[in-house]
Amino acid sequence: MSGRARKLLIGVAAATLAGGAFAVSTGMSSAGENCAGLDGALRNNLDFIAAQRADPDALSAARIANRQAVVDLINQRRATAGCTxxxxxxxIKAPTKAPTKAPTKAPTKAPAGGGATGGATGDVVCQGSTVTLSGEGGAPAASSGTFPVGTTLKVTNLDNNKSITVKVAxxxxxxxxxxxxxxxEVREAGKFLIRRAVIERVG
Structure with missing residues (x-):
């Protein structure tokens, strides 16, 4: 083999080695970028799921199921890419709780005068409680988990100054x-809750 042919062969071999090294380097760089991107996407989805579990609402279960499917897909791609x-x-940081305000106290005395039954007054009980429907029919009566059957209670709606005295049935x-x-007898038209009420135990 002539010297010129030998030099040409060496040059081709060197170029081939260089090209192979460049290809390997480029492949490794691409794999590294893919893993970084996949890891970031995985972390974002895991953070979302953790936040939903820490503070769930009515739709959290569906959101978590959707994100878990995304997590499974990302993990498959990471395994294929060789990400380890x-x-x-x-x-998760505990949410900062807003300072709680002291409940507004209901007045200790019911307004004097008018109402469906009016008249009798007594000790104010269950301050701050709202009053709503039991859904029971029949003559005017009440139900209670605080006072026994037979207790007489007077309820005054402070929004319209109407009151009624009933027995716990x-x-x-x-x-x-x-x-x-x-x-x-004491409701405001169209309302199914008395938010400002005075409840008195009579007798």
Whole structure:
């Protein structure tokens, strides 16, 4: 082999080696970029799932199921790309609670005068409680989880100054619930809740 042919062969071999090294380097760089992107996407989805679990609402279960499907797909792609990083969700910080305001106290005395039954006054009980319907029919009556059957209670709606005095006829889970007939005597039109009420135990 002539010297010129030998030099040409060496040059071709060197070029081939250089090209192979460049290809390997480029492949490694591309794999590294793919793993970084996949890891970031995985972390974002894991953070979202953790946040939904920490503070769930009515739609959280559906959101978590959707994101978990995305997580599974990303993990498949990471396995194919050879990504080995341990990706975890960031720790969830406890939400800062807004300062709680002291409940507004109901007046200790019911307004004097008018109402459906008017007249009798007594000790104010269950301050700050709202009053709503029990859904029971019949003559005006109440149900209560605080006072025994037979207790006489007076309810005054401070928004319209109407009041009614009724006896507890059945037990319930609230301080007082009014049956349909009693509630009609003190309600405001179109409202099914008395937010500003004074409840008194009479006698």
């Amino acid at each position: 990083g341990d990706v975890q969700a960031a720790p 059945t037990p319930s889970g609230s301080c007082i619930l009014l049956n349909n007939a009693a509630f009609e």
